[in-house]
Amino acid sequence: MKLYYAPGACSLSGRISLHEAGLAAEFERVDIKTKTTEHGYDYVAINPRGYVPLLVLDDGNAVSENTAILEFIAGLDANLAPGGLLGRTRLIEMLSWLSTELHVAFKPLWHSEDEAERAAAIEAVAQRLALIEEHINELYLFGPRFTVADAYLFVMLRWAQAFDVPISAPMLGYFERVAERPTVRRALTEEGLFVPLPSIDVSSIEALI
Ligand SMILES: N[C@@H](CCC(=O)N[C@@H](CS)C(=O)NCC(=O)O)C(=O)O
The missing domain is CATH 1.20.1050.10 (Glutathione S-transferase Yfyf (Class Pi); Chain A, domain 2)
Incomplete structure (x- = not known):
């Protein structure tokens, strides 16, 4: 499977769900302004609607619309x-x-x-x-x-x-x-978005007591 995505876009929910389901997938980034993929392809030729996400299955079938993609992943893992x-x-x-x-x-x-x-x-x-x-x-x-x-x-x-x-x-x-x-942290990290919570500064610990 391949998920076309843009960092932080609604496609992030598909990435999280794929990780939750333990499904292996490729991820190809799309510049949603220029409609070009990270491998230089014209995204509109891949998805004429021009939106991410798009999930392309191993048999070549493509599923568009975030809700349909999420429902499809839930169909592959009933726990979701x-x-x-x-x-x-x-x-x-x-x-x-x-x-x-x-x-x-x-x-x-x-x-x-x-x-x-x-x-x-x-x-x-x-x-x-x-x-x-x-x-x-x-x-x-x-x-x-x-x-x-x-x-x-x-x-x-x-x-x-x-x-x-x-x-x-x-x-x-x-x-x-x-x-x-963990799946959410992983997905955020993969999209370059993970921000750890600020760690406590022990030098000011007295101020916290
Ligand atoms: N109806 C689509 C909308 C998806 C959507 O709005 N995707 C945004 C990113 S979250 C996008 O690709 N925007 C590009 C654009 O507006 O050209 C769906 O639900 O999947």
Whole structure:
């Protein structure tokens, strides 16, 4: 399998999910501005929609749309989805919402210079994050089990922090919990994004007591 990605983009959720599933994959970086891959190929010829992620399977079939890719990976490792038929439907429900409501709400923050539009987008993202907070009453979105939806929400929370969207303490706690997973640290490291938590300066330890 090969995942076309851009560092820190929504494709990071696919990389995390592949690592969670223990699946071997190649990763090819795409410059999403010039639409060129790291090996110099025209990305639009590979994915006419021009977006990352794209997952190309070993038989040559290509899956586009982040939610479809995440659902596909959950199909390869049932541990990455809530159990049962209704659980699977709940996963699709959550992935759809993350994509069509939360992810899309960030668009002006990526593409607009207009301050009013940006402020409205920050508010829209904050409202949407507040709406899903109630789902995290245990460790993750679906209770104690980490699913592909958590990988997607983690990426959205990285963006939210980069754009100074206010984030509640429980949501921040959730973010830090996900960030500590070895697969997430590995994925961030591979994309050149891993930032270790600041270590405590022992020379000022008295100030902490
Ligand atoms: N509908 C697509 C959208 C994916 C998407 O927005 N990808 C962004 C990175 S997170 C991208 O490739 N942007 C490039 C562009 O806007 O040209 C999906 O859900 O997979």
